[in-house]
Amino acid sequence: MSGPTGSPILIVDDHELVGSALALNLRAEGEDATFQPVRSAAAVLEHARRVTPGLIVLDLDLGRDPEGNRIDGVRLVGPLCEAGWRVVVLSGSSDAGRVGAALDAGGFVFVPKNAPFPALLSAIREAHAGRSIMPPGRREQFIRLHRDREHERRDLHEKLGRLTQREREVLALLAGGKRAQSVADHFVVSLATVRTQIRAVLTKLEVGSQLEAVALYRKAAGI
Numbered sequence: 001m002s003g004p005t006g007s008p009i010l011i012v013d014d015h016e017l018v019g020s021a022l023a024l025n026l027r028a029e030g031e032d033a034t035f036q037p038v039r040s041a042a043a044v045l046e047h048a049r050r051v052t053p054g055l056i057v058l059d060l061d062l063g064r065d066p067e068g069n070r071i072d073g074v075r076l077v078g079p080l081c082e083a084g085w086r087v088v089v090l091s092g093s094s095d096a097g098r099v100g101a102a103l104d105a106g107g108f109v110f111v112p113k114n115a116p117f118p119a120l121l122s123a124i125r126e127a128h129a130g131r132s133i134m135p136p137g138r139r140e141q142f143i144r145l146h147r148d149r150e151h152e153r154r155d156l157h158e159k160l161g162r163l164t165q166r167e168r169e170v171l172a173l174l175a176g177g178k179r180a181q182s183v184a185d186h187f188v189v190s191l192a193t194v195r196t197q198i199r200a201v202l203t204k205l206e207v208g209s210q211l212e213a214v215a216l217y218r219k220a221a222g223i
Contacts, residue, residue, distance in 0.1 A: 001183030007054030009033040009128060014063035014071070018113075022057065025121055031128070040065040041072070045079055055128045058221055059113065060102055061089040068221075074102045081106030084197070088127045100146025109134055110142065156220050162204040170197045174210060177216045 009031050013019035019035040022102055032054075036082035041062075048056065058080070060073035077087050089102045092113035099110050109132045111123040123133045132139070165173065166187075173183045184194040198210060207213050 007032070007128070008052060009054055009124065010048065010051070010056045010085075012038060012056060012062070012073075012076075013059040014038045015059070021117070022120065022124070025117075026124065029123075029125075035063070037064045038071060042106045043074060044071075044076055045083075048080055048082050048085060055088060055124070056080055056085045056101075057088045057090055057124055058107075060089060060098055061093060067219045074098055074105065076105050077102045077105040086130075088124060088128065088216070096142055097146050097149045100142035100144070100149075103139055104146050108132065109139070153220075156216060159205050159216070160220055163201060167197055167201050167204070170194060171201050171213060171217050174198070175214045175221075 009023075009026055010159050011019040011022050011033065013022075013035070016035070018035060023033040023035040032085075033116075036044065038044060044062075058073050058076060062071035062073050073089075073091075077089070078089055087102075087107045089099060089107040089110040091099055091102075091110070103110060109123065109127050111120060111133070113120075115123070126133050135220075160168070169187075172184055173186060174180075178186070180193055180194050180198065184191045187194070191220055201213050202208065202210070205213050205216055207216065
């Protein structure tokens with residue numbers, strides 16, 4: 001959607017210096033720009049729903065709320081788009097999958113947070129006018145990467161879901177560095193029993209070695 005002339009620009013960033021500087025420079029150019037400090041995800045959405053929607057510059061990494069919970073900007077993109085905002089995704093992270101997730105949720109354009117300040121301002125002005133500064137096809141590349149990762153994640157969790165509770169416990173111990181005999185001692189069973197359980201784990205995870213099974217477990221657990 002193309003933003004009407006004079007529609008507001010809202011900067012949402014946990015770095016007050018960056019957010020305030022962007023808003024100040026945009027106001028100097030005649031834009032209706034404000035900086036919104038971040039207290040919590042709910043507070044961001046509440047504020048955005050109270051004002052006339054326009055363009056929102058949203059940092060994906062918004063620090064933590066007063067209770068210590070991480071505030072994930074990716075989760076805010078969808079609700080903000082539904083509320084009528086055009087979202088400029090701002091991120092200093094090198095995780096292209098997170099950027100892809102934000103764009104897939106409706107984000108209009110991605111701008112690296114470490115871009116030179118004039119380039120940030122220019123990208124915001126262009127987005128406010130309904131124009132993207134991203135090279136052709138780049139947005140789709142980010143989204144495709146995110147969807148591929150999501151497919152891989154679902155496939156991995158589906159495979160792990162095939163394991164029995166005991167097989168999961170055995171795999172967790174193996175991933176923690178224990179050998180088969182130590183696992184047998186832990187559960188007070190025979191080594192043959194544990195080896196049978198390990199073979200079942202490899203079959204269900206569709207891998208050919210214990211090392212591969214452990215690698216999948218650690219990947220799923222984010223270790």
